[in-house]
Amino acid sequence: MDQITIYVSEVIRYLPQKSQSEIKKELTTNILDMVDELTAGGMSEKDAVVSVLSKMGNPRLLADQYLDKKAYLIGPRYYPTYVMIAKIVSGAVALGITVALSVQYLFSTDASIFQTLVQWLGSIFMGVVQAIAWVTLIFAGVERFEEVGVLKHVDVDLDDWSVKDLPKSQRNSKKSDRIEGLVGFLFAIIFLILLNTRLELFGVYMFDQGTLKEIIPIFNMQNASTWVPLISIAIALNAISDGIAMALRNQTRNTMWFRLVLNVLSFIFFAYVLINGNFLNVDLAAQIAPESVELQNLWIWAQRNVVVIIVVVNLISMAIQTFQINRFNRE
Amino acid sequence: MADNKELLESLVLELRRGTLILSVLSQLYTQEYGYSLIQKITDKGMNIDAGTLYPLLRRLEKQGLLDSSWDIYENRPRRYYKLNSQGEELLKQLTSEWNQLNQIISQCLIREE
Numbered sequence: 280m281d282q283i284t285i286y287v288s289e290v291i292r293y294l295p296q297k298s299q300s301e302i303k304k305e306l307t308t309n310i311l312d313m314v315d316e317l318t319a320g321g322m323s324e325k326d327a328v329v330s331v332l333s334k335m336g337n338p339r340l341l342a343d344q345y346l347d348k349k350a351y352l353i354g355p356r357y358y359p360t361y362v363m364i365a366k367i368v369s370g371a372v373a374l375g376i377t378v379a380l381s382v383q384y385l386f387s388t389d390a391s392i393f394q395t396l397v398q399w400l401g402s403i404f405m406g407v408v409q410a411i412a413w414v415t416l417i418f419a420g421v422e423r424f425e426e427v428g429v430l431k432h433v434d435v436d437l438d439d440w441s442v443k444d445l446p447k448s449q450r451n452s453k454k455s456d457r458i459e460g461l462v463g464f465l466f467a468i469i470f471l472i473l474l475n476t477r478l479e480l481f482g483v484y485m486f487d488q489g490t491l492k493e494i495i496p497i498f499n500m501q502n503a504s505t506w507v508p509l510i511s512i513a514i515a516l517n518a519i520s521d522g523i524a525m526a527l528r529n530q531t532r533n534t535m536w537f538r539l540v541l542n543v544l545s546f547i548f549f550a551y552v553l554i555n556g557n558f559l560n561v562d563l564a565a566q567i568a569p570e571s572v573e574l575q576n577l578w579i580w581a582q583r584n585v586v587v588i589i590v591v592v593n594l595i596s597m598a599i600q601t602f603q604i605n606r607f608n609r610e
Numbered sequence: 611m612a613d614n615k616e617l618l619e620s621l622v623l624e625l626r627r628g629t630l631i632l633s634v635l636s637q638l639y640t641q642e643y644g645y646s647l648i649q650k651i652t653d654k655g656m657n658i659d660a661g662t663l664y665p666l667l668r669r670l671e672k673q674g675l676l677d678s679s680w681d682i683y684e685n686r687p688r689r690y691y692k693l694n695s696q697g698e699e700l701l702k703q704l705t706s707e708w709n710q711l712n713q714i715i716s717q718c719l720i721r722e723e
Contacts, residue, residue, distance in 0.1 A: 301689075302668075304687055304689075305644065305664070305689045306664060308643070308644070308645075308686045308687060308688055308689075309643075309644040309645050309660065309664055311686060312643075312644070312645035312646075312686075313645055313648075313660065316645075316649075331660075334659070334660065334661075335660055335661045336659075336661050340661070341661045341665070344661060344662065344664075344665035344666075345664075345665040345668065347665065347669055
């Protein structure tokens, strides 16, 4: 009896509180019934208990059966995509860190190559570990949310397919879509890293007889904490959209819509910062050439128009996307 | 050859796994508790692990196919399970699927010369 009690308590300790007492009662009875059967056949009670418990197996595994939870983090449906994205993100992170540190090394006067190399290895290790952790977390989340049903309508996967989704003719743009997605994705990740860790590198490099005197920042460094997060979200949304283009061999209408929604959201963040963010360094021209009025006028003109240009470019790209979805419908 | 045996075992396991729910549901027109159900199924020639069956019963109940009730008047409190109307309906459909599948597979297995 003692062993049975211990066995059952070993099983239920892995289970949620609310089902513990029920399962405890039920399982105990079931085990006792099985033991009875064996003792009725002439076995000693001790042997019967051992025999039954061995047959029931590891309490941990039995608890897993009761839990009916997915015993894996990322299932076979998403695994290939997960591996691919993890590789690409790790590569992009490593590349971004390499670019950042190379620039830093090239333009610093006192950094030793050895020191930089050590820093490089350390940063890449940490960066790649973090990148993989995040990708894993996201995919595990997708796997779980799918169970809940949140993702059923998003159709990131390929289940919900009908012949209507098949284009009329063979598309040649498939591959280029994916490469475009890959390039956009890589660029976004690298930009994200630089923006969040080496903001000062974005600037005008002022040289004095061949050595770097200073970097005059293009961006407004003072209130960076207010606009960098918003821009980061915008870039990340874009990166997810590009990531989907890259990951899927064939896009369906739903994935195209989903990407468009991501891009629109990203654009809203972008536009907000562009219009309200005060994110450019107003004094850039004055810092480069204090006496040149023309340059200062040019910078004022540029600041005003960069907003317009970016907004227009984004609107055009979203219009193209909408057009593509429409064409996709007709094909 | 040893490899082949292992492979066979895992394939047989796979085959049986698919039929498990059908065999459990089919024995629950009358109410049964955990161990009585094991005996009933085993008597019909189907092997089922206790460690698989007990959690499965709770799962089927959670899915709305079984109703359960405690009988506390016996010497040990027992939880009885029985098909409810939804479960009966599903079992009928599952049974007809099984019969079709059975026919199809039998056809497939006839070796054409």
